[in-house]
Amino acid sequence: MKISEARQQFISTWGAMGTHWGINRTMAQVHALLMISADPLTQDDIMAQLNISRGNVNMNIRDLIDWGLxxxxxxxxxxxxxxxxxxxxxxxxxxxxxxxKKRELDPMMKLMDQLSKVEGDKRDKEVKTFLDTINGIKKFGAHADDMLDVLVKSDENWFLSTALKIFK
Amino acid sequence: MKISEARQQFISTWGAMGTHWGINRTMAQVHALLMISADPLTQDDIMAQLNISRGNVNMNIRDLIDWGLxxxxxxxxxxxxxxxxxxxxxxxxxxxxxxxKKRELDPMMKLMDQLSKVEGDKRDKEVKTFLDTINGIKKFGAHADDMLDVLVKSDENWFLSTALKIFK
DNA sequence: TAGAATTTTCAAAAATTACTGAAAAATAAT
DNA sequence: ATTATTTTTCAGTAATTTTTGAAAATTCTA
Incomplete structure (x- = not known):
């Protein structure tokens, strides 16, 4: 496989994958292109290589900057x-x-806190099932939150090697 | 907040969240509704409670079954x-x-294996950057794969308590 | 086996999301 | 200050995804 073909393939697949992750196809493609580009690119470079309009490049680049990527x-x-x-x-x-975590987990947990204050008799089956679900999510979310914090703050080698040593 | 309002809120938010995770809104709502329902529901129950058509319920239920949820x-x-x-x-x-993991990580890693066999001189900057990216993803993916396997196979209490004890 | 109940399919319509391109705004050069 | 270059915005259009609903298929009943 030639390099130009391989690059195309990578960009295309990374873009398709993006849609499974709540990111739009083009944004993921721009990201892919920049990841495999040795030197920085201009908006015009990206327009040319991905065949998309200036406005499209501009908006997706801004989003990628917002994401810190x-x-x-x-x-x-x-x-x-x-x-x-x-x-x-x-x-x-x-x-x-x-x-x-900031955009999804945090607001979700805030909502769970509110919903867990629902009024109603806990002996009512409907209320009980609802509260059990909400509280389960709260507990799970709190754990996940802690773990993700550790994960994000640790450096790669430390985390992965420690984790694997212990859990494998 | 009353129970009926709280349930609506939960279904609606869980649905909105789904769209950020590559799942369609309705599928996530059906899942939310079933999670907070004490007893099993029929297609007609779901149609009535979410105000959606029979065909829609049927397709989304099938997808949820495929997901094992x-x-x-x-x-x-x-x-x-x-x-x-x-x-x-x-x-x-x-x-x-x-x-x-099965639907996304595994195929992605298979592709990376192929792409890492790209022909070309590694002293070429374009080739080098490409290969560095691909190989980085491969390495990362392999670690992630191992960790997710452990995570999925372990039971909740063991995993979360051990993990937190060690990493916090 | 015929008829009734239920589930599934899928073409067409609706809704949502993404993209374009040209005009406006911003920035830099002279 | 004027002009040239570049970036940003956004209304309209295009593409994609989701939903509907009625017909077909399936399953159950007697």
């Missing part, structure tokens, strides 16, 4: 903005975990 | 089929992890 790079003497992606996959993963 | 229940003497969801959230989580 892409950085603006200033090249001295150049007028245009350049963009580059974090290439260490462990850092990419922890960054995604950190963001999703 | 919902089971058909036979009630003696009843003609209709009943459905129920696993209520232990740890089991729900491990089931989802197991399925996603």
């Amino acid at each position: 892409v950085d603006r790079v200033l090249i001295p003497g150049e007028r245009k903005e350049y963009f580059t992606a974090e290439k260490d996959i462990w850092k990419v993963a922890t960054q995604i975990i950190k963001e999703r | 919902v089971d058909r229940v036979l009630i003696p003497g009843e003609r209709k089929e009943y459905f129920t969801a696993e209520k232990d959230i740890w089991k729900v989580a491990t089931q989802i992890i197991k399925e996603r």
Whole structure:
């Protein structure tokens, strides 16, 4: 397989995978392209390589920056903005975990706290089942939260080697 | 907050969350409804409670069964089929992890293996960056695979308490 | 085996989400 | 301050995904 074909394949698959993870196809493709690009790219480079419009590139790049996965790079003497992606996959993963925890787990747990205050007789089967579910999620969420914090704060080698030694 | 309102809120939020996780809104809502329902429900119950069509219920229920999150229940003497969801959230989580590993991680790793065989001079910057990315993902994926296996096979209390004791 | 109840399928419609491209805003150069 | 370059916005359009509902298939009953 030739390098150009392999690159295409990677971008396309990473994009398809994105849709399974609540990220839109194009955003994942831009990310893939930047990950395998040795040097920073401009909006025009990305437009050309992925065959998408300027507006589309602009919006997805902004989202990627919000996610902390892409950085603006200033090249001295150049007028245009350049963009580059974090290439260490462990850092990419922890960054995604950190963001999703903030955007999804935290608000979900806040809601569970509210819902667990529902009024009603706990001997009522409907109320009991509801509260059991909510409280189960609360407990699980609290554990997950703690573990993800540890995971995100630790460095790759320490975490993975320790974890595997112990759990395997 | 009254129980009926709380239930609605839970179903609606769980549904919205689903869309962030590559699951469609309705499928997540059906799952939410079944989790907080004390007794098994029929397709008609679900249609009525979520205000959706028969075909929609049918397809989403089937998907949930494929995911291993919902089971058909036979009630003696009843003609209709009943459905129920696993209520232990740890089991729900491990089931989802197991399925996603199979559907997403495994094929992705297979692709990385192929792509790492790309032909080209490793001193070429383009080739080197590509291979570094691919190999990084391979290494990361292998670790993740091992850890998820342990996680899925262990029981909740053992895993969470051991993990927290060690890593906190 | 015929008829009734229930489930499944799937083409068409609706709803949602993503993309384009041109105009406006911002930034830099002269 | 004017012009040139680049970035950003966003209304309209396109593409994709989800939902409906009625017909077909299946399953059960007698």
